[in-house]
Amino acid sequence: MADSNFIDYVKILCRSGKGGAGSRHFYRAKYVPKGGPDGGDGGRGGHIILKGNKNMWTLLPLKYRRHIFAGNGQSGSGGRSFGKDGDDVTVEVPCGTVVFDAETGDYLCEVTDDGQEVKLLKGGRGGLGNWHFKSATNRTPRYAQPGEPAIEKSVILELKLLADVGLVGFPNAGKSTLLSSLSAARPKIADYPFTTMEPQLGIVSYRDNRSFVMADIPGIIEGASEGKGLGLRFLRHIERNAVLLFLVPADADDICGEYEVLLRELERFNPQLMDKHRILAVSKSDMLDDELMEEIATQLPDDVPHLFISAVTGYGLTELKDLLWKAITDDSNRIEDMPITHRPLDGHHRVREEDEFIFENASADTEDEEELYDYEDEEGYSDDDYMWDEDIDENDIK
């Protein structure tokens, strides 16, 4: 996974620009005695701005950009000259990026639309020059304001893909096969579990040149909310889908039971997912005959629309697309009307392979503390060497 190009999590240190200092200057010219204060204001520090870009699919461009610093504002100068504002830094991110504070895990902001700009960190204001402070009682103000300091923050950017339909199912349910037969996406398909290791998007074309986006996420297994399998790490990619399509293979022992397990894991991850429109599809139906289908249909839960499909033969796919389209365009399923609360990241989420230093801090136990004291002095002798010397002395005395 380390070589993968799909990056949905990055941690970056951001710093806005500090404001330039105001100037403390007095006008001087020949034959103009006591020209008065004329120090200009300092410039504003640069902001850090996030901008949505619909052509970006992952956070990969940010993976190797661990620091983002905006320019500092310049100081003001004599003649009421303003200092130059610091350069803003605009960081392009894919639509659906959510920003969290890396220290506290709190939700900060999100970018959902193409071209939308969100000010992540504000640059410091420039200080006022001394000419602002002249008054009848103080005609020679010898002070000016300093600029506001920069703000530094370590942030975590998480991508939550924006798709209309999210595929939910156990490993090997045929999710990737369905995506590849409905769209031009070519995810890897194989008959072993966890073939799909990262989310895939595909554009499904529908009648009259209309289309919708379908997301294939890695399989979920019972106990995923406790970290089993690939865990629930990828479930956030279906948080914003309008419709969830549950896939249970026809050869499953207990179709109803599998559906319940999936539902339970989803609920544990985020109870708001339960408000989403659900459709249950029994995949690999080419293995069933009509009689079996009727029998299975009687056992399926009544509270969710269901249908039989086969991604291999194409059976039921047109009905599936009709059903999905109807659900997506239904006003009650509009994503905008179902705002999702981005829960703060907990410590568990934040301890990820990518953040080695957080990991070290989290696991600092007594053993590590001992190591801290195990220092070497200038001559290259460590603590242990001195101990050894002492041992010898003690033996000699005996």
Ligand SMILES: Nc1nc2c(ncn2[C@@H]2O[C@H](COP(=O)(O)OP(=O)(O)OP(=O)(O)O)[C@@H](O)[C@H]2O)c(=O)[nH]1
């Ligand atoms: N007979 C039949 N086999 C299918 C069908 N769809 C998928 N399969 C087979 O089921 C196996 C698993 O398919 P995948 O599409 O890789 O399953 P997946 O749900 O993406 O699995 P993971 O990525 O591991 O979670 C493959 O061997 C497919 O050939 C189908 O409609 N009919």
Ligand SMILES: [Mg+2]
């Ligand atoms: Mg797959």
